[in-house]
Amino acid sequence: xTILTSGRELPSMKGSFLQPQSALPEQWSTLKELEDxxxxxxxxxxxxxxxxxxxxxxxLSVRRIVYAGGTLKRGDATPxxxxxxxxDPEALESLxxxxxxxxxxxAEAAEARGMSAAELxxxxxxxxxxxxxxxxxxxxxxxxxxxxxxxxxxxxxxxxKFDRENACLVV
Numbered sequence: 702x703t704i705l706t707s708g709r710e711l712p713s714m715k716g717s718f719l720q721p722q723s724a725l726p727e728q729w730s731t732l733k734e735l736e737d738x739x740x741x742x743x744x745x746x747x748x749x750x751x752x753x754x755x756x757x758x759x760x761l762s763v764r765r766i767v768y769a770g771g772t773l774k775r776g777d778a779t780p781x782x783x784x785x786x787x788x789d790p791e792a793l794e795s796l797x798x799x800x801x802x803x804x805x806x807x808a809e810a811a812e813a814r815g816m817s818a819a820e821l822x823x824x825x826x827x828x829x830x831x832x833x834x835x836x837x838x839x840x841x842x843x844x845x846x847x848x849x850x851x852x853x854x855x856x857x858x859x860x861x862k863f864d865r866e867n868a869c870l871v872v
Contacts (some may be wrong), residue, residue: 713744716788750792769822782851
C-alpha cells in the first residue's frame with residue numbers, strides 16, 4: 702500500500718477544479734503507475750478530483766480516499782460549511798461519485814480526539830481499524846444560490862435518501 706498526501710507528496714490546486722485554466726500538477730501523473738494507493742487529502746479535493754476526471758482509470762489503482770475536512774454541525778466559512786469544502790464543493794462531490802471509497806474526517810471527529818482534521822486523516826489512512834466509522838451517503842451542496850452551499854449532507858440510511866452509500870464518516 703502506498704499512502705500519498707496532498708500538500709506533501711502531491712501538490713494541491715486549492716479550489717480550482719472547475720476553472721478553465723486548471724492544470725493538474727505533473728506530480729499527479731505518478732498515480733497512473735502505482736497500485737494500491739490511499740490518497741490523503743489535507744488541502745481540499747480539487748487536485749484529486751481533476752486527476753480522476755483526466756484519468757478515470759485511477760479508480761482501479763486508488764483503494765481509498767481519506768478527506769480531511771467538512772463539518773456536520775457548524776462551519777467556519779459559513780454557518781453551514783467548513784472552509785476546505787466551501788472553497789471547492791464541486792470537487793468533493795465529484796470524488797464522492799468516482800466509485801472509490803471515501804472516508805471523511807470531519808472537524809468534529811478531529812476535535813473530539815484533540816487532533817487537526819489533517820492529523821486524523823493521516824492516522825486513519827495508516828490504521829483505519831483503530832477508528833470507528835459509519836457507512837453512509839454523503840452529498841455536498843453545490844448550488845451557489847443555496848444558503849447551504851459547500852455543506853455536507855450525510856445520510857446514514859442512504860439506501861432511503863441518496864440510494865447509495867458512497868462514503869464512510871470517521872466518528
